[in-house]
Amino acid sequence: MPVFRLQPLWLGPLAWSALLILIALTGNLALADPSGSVQESAVTPDFGMMVRYVFWALIAVTGIAVAALLWSWLLGRRVAQRTRQLRRELNERRQVELALRESEARFRDVTEAASDWIWEMDDNLRFTYLSERFYALTGIAPQHVLGRARWELATGDSAAEREKWRRHRELLEQHLPFRDFAYQTGIGDRHGEGRYLKVSGKPVYDGQGQFRGYRGTGTDITEQIKAETALQESELRLRQIIDLVPHMIFAKDRYGHFLLANRATAEAFGLTVAELVNRSHCITYGADDEAERMLSDDLEVIESGASKFIAEETFTDYTGQAQTMQTTKIPFTTPGLGETAVLGVSINITAQKRAKEEVARMRLYLKNIIDSMPSVLIGVDPWGYITVLNQQAEQVSGLSWETAQGRFFGDVFPQLEGQFEQVRQAIRLGQPIKTPRMTLEVESELHYADVMVYPLMADGASGAVIRLDDVTSRVRIESMMVQTEKMLSVGGLAAGMAHEINNPLGAILQGSQNIQRRIAQDMPQNRAVAAAIGVDLERLNRYLEQRGVQHFLDGIREAGVRAAKIVADMLSFSRRSESHFGLVDLEEMLETVLRLAASDYDLKKKYDFKRIQINRDYDPALRLAYCDKTEIEQVILNLLKNAAQAMTDEGTPDPAIILRTRREPDALLIEVIDNGPGMDEKTLKRIFEPFFTTKDVGAGTGLGLSVSYFIVTEQHHGRLSVSSKPGQGARFSIRLPLRRGALS
Incomplete structure (x- = not known):
């Protein structure tokens, strides 16, 4: 206490x-x-x-x-x-003052370091205070601003600007707070340029609740506006650029919604860009399978993170037309969202594909043209390397175009290696160069070819085309024509000789007949003359009989008749220009040919038809044939002579020929069958080729059977065939179409 x-x-x-x-x-x-x-x-x-x-x-x-x-x-x-309270309050006051000073210092530091400034307005909405940061940030002297209202500093007189300021002034007059009000000043900065400002403010009231003005912050957004303007201009340029691109450019998220699309993409769907963006491709694409396929491709690109090139895909546009597209899809990250999406570029290659198909069709068409040509065509560059071959060239070389391409033509065609100088000369002179009748060996056979080198100088192309025309047939035909001329000359000579022989032959026949008539005993005039001169007519006849004169006279007459028949056959065979189709006696025609063959004895060929046995097997019910008699005689005679020569050359014992006629359902059959050496398979395949012969050089032209084949097949629309085996003879069958009247 x-x-x-x-x-x-x-x-x-x-x-x-x-x-x-x-x-x-x-x-x-x-x-x-x-x-x-x-x-x-x-x-x-x-x-x-x-x-x-x-x-x-x-x-x-x-x-x-x-x-x-x-x-x-x-x-x-x-x-x-109280003392303790005062001390406590004093301490608190000191702490508050210290905190206030620190806060003021922090506020001052913040305002000085911040991008904002402090501003104040009085109750008349005129600026009364601007912090130091205002000038530092904007470059506008405060004295140009203090005492003026905000709208007195602004610039811009568009309808949108006027409406913006009207709403702002209404807000100020109602003493309401505002945020982020942006405007452009008409007062220039230190460089004389207007600035873009953004301000926020709150109304200020005194202790009695009386409105005293506004206090707030402001920031300079000039660089932001410039950046946004530049960005907008850049986006506009980018938009203009991608809209000018005729190809489809688009971006889609993983759900198939369009994030970006250019005009070409929108037009392909019959929409505007605004209508297409944020729209799902599942709604846009016409075909469900297309939508599923494209979404699958998008997800593949997004999930793999790797781009994908689609060489060809079908896209159905808004008109329902199928278009062929070439598409590249690339993964990318959407700005701000950080989600992976797909950026695509689709090029409509429908026209290119059609053009490519047309080019391919034309290439194939041109290739078919050059392949259908019988000539060998070889395209070479200026250095002699092969650029193209036609089918004939492939067959001759044994190489395909693809295999031969890029190889020196002299390596592929060794026999043409000497033509390289002509190739160079043709290219240098710009003129074609011809080498006629060049000798070539093909499959061990001698051939002739005309070689033409054509320089290529169109559209900047350089090189040459070598054309080889096989003129072997022409050369041989020319030889045949020479031979034919000789034969015609011989035929004319034979006809002339026959006519000349007929005169003395007629005199011989007539003379022999007259002799037999003059010695005949049954003639009154003979008996009268004999009696007048004193001659016994019977005794004279016995004498002539015993001496064989009558037999000689009969022989002379018979030989004359045979000679006259031979001369008539020769004249008939030599008149080819006068031959024509008609009904002929088949047996008579065959017998005539046999007589002609029998009369042919040529030491050079070393065979005699008369030594060969002829077996006739004629159909008796078949008498008439509709044909050109002269031409069919020539065919059969050629077959008979070939058979005779083959059997003679091989030394066939007991040579024989069967001459047979038969009627088939649709043809008349004439067969020439021999028992000679026969032929192998290789000879049979080429037996009817022009100039093919198994005879020695100079013994034949190789044209007999080819001409016979032509006469039967082309002139008579029939068939000429052969069957043979080595050592078993040969059978030649001539089938001629039946005509009305050919039957008996």
Whole structure:
């Protein structure tokens, strides 16, 4: 318990208590003497009264003292509490002031370092304050701004600008806060350029709630606006560029929604770019399988992270037409979202494909043309390397175009290696060069070819085309024509000789007949002349008979008749120009041919047809044939002579020929069958080729059977065939179409 001590603070109340007692006593004394005069000698206070006064005075003093002591204690306690409170408040104030100073310092540092500035407006909406950052950031002197309203600083008089400022002023007049209001100043910066500003503000009110103006922040967005403008211009240029690209350019997310599309893409779907963007390709594409295929390709690119090239794919446009596209798809990350999408470029190659197909068709057409040519065509470059071969050249070389391409033509065609100088000369002179009748050996056979070298000088192309024309047939035909001319000359000579022979032959026949008539005993005139001269006609005939004169005369007459028949056959065979189709006696025609063959004895060929046995096997029911008699005689005679020569050359014992005729359902059959050496398979394959012969050089031209084949197949529309085996003879079959009247 605290010890009560008389504190100096208590002396005041005690002194005041004592003073009050004295005043009270003095007052009592004064009251005892109403007149107010004090007569010291006469006063005799009442002791009891006095004691009472003193008692009450002491009580009062004691009460006052106690009250003073209590008040002093309470006051001291309050003072101590207040002191502690004041100290606490003082400390807090110091802390607040320190925090305020630190906050002000931080605010100052932030505002000085920040890209914003502080501004204030009065209740008239005119600028009253701009922080130092305003000039640092904008380059606009504050004195050009202070005292002016914001709209007085702005520029731009478009309808959109006017509407923007109207709404802003309404907002200010309603004392409402605003954020991010952007405008362009008409006041230039240190470079004289207007600035783009963006401000935010709040209304300010005083303690009585009276509107005092606005306070807020501002930032310079000039560089941002320039960057956005540049970006917009760049995007516009990019948009213009991709819209000018005639190919489809697009971007899609993994769900098939278009993130980007150029005009060509939109037009392919019959939409605008705005209508196509954010639209799903599943709705856009006409065919479900196309949509699934394209989405599958997109997902493959997105998930693999690798680009994909699609050489050809079908795309159905909005008209329902199928287009052929060549597409490249590349994965990329969408800006801001970080999601993988696909960027694609599709080129419509429908026209190119059709053109390519047309080019391929034309190439094939031209190749078919050059392949159908009988000539050998070899395309070479200026250095003699092969660029093209036709089918004939492939057959001759045994190599395909692809295999021979790029090889020196002299390596592929060794027999033409000497033509390289002609190739160079043709290219140098720009004129074709011809080498006629060049000798070539093909499959061990001698051939002739005309070689033409044509220079290529069109459209900047350089090189040459070597053309080989096989003129073997022409050379041989020319030889045949020479031979034919000789034969015609011989035929004419034979005809002339036949005519000349006919005259003496007629005289011989006539003379022999007249001799037999003049010695005949049954003629009266002969007997009369004999009697007149004294000759016994019977005895003369006996003499002539015994001496064989009659036999000689019969032989002369018979030989003359045979000679006349031979001459008639020769004349008939030599008149080819007079031949024509008609009904002929088949047996008579065959017998005529046999007589002609029998009369042919050529020591050079060393065979005699008369030594060959002829077996006739004629169909008795087949007597007439519709044909060109002269030409069929030539065919059969050629077959007979070939058979006779083959059997004679090989020394066939007992040579024989069967001449057979038969009627088939649709043809007349004439067969010439021999028992000679026969032929092998290789000879059979080429037996009817022009100029093919197995005879020795100079023994034949190789044209007999080819001409016979031509006469039967081309002139008579029939068939000429052969069957043979080595050592088993040969069978030649002539089938001529049946004609009305050819049957008996």
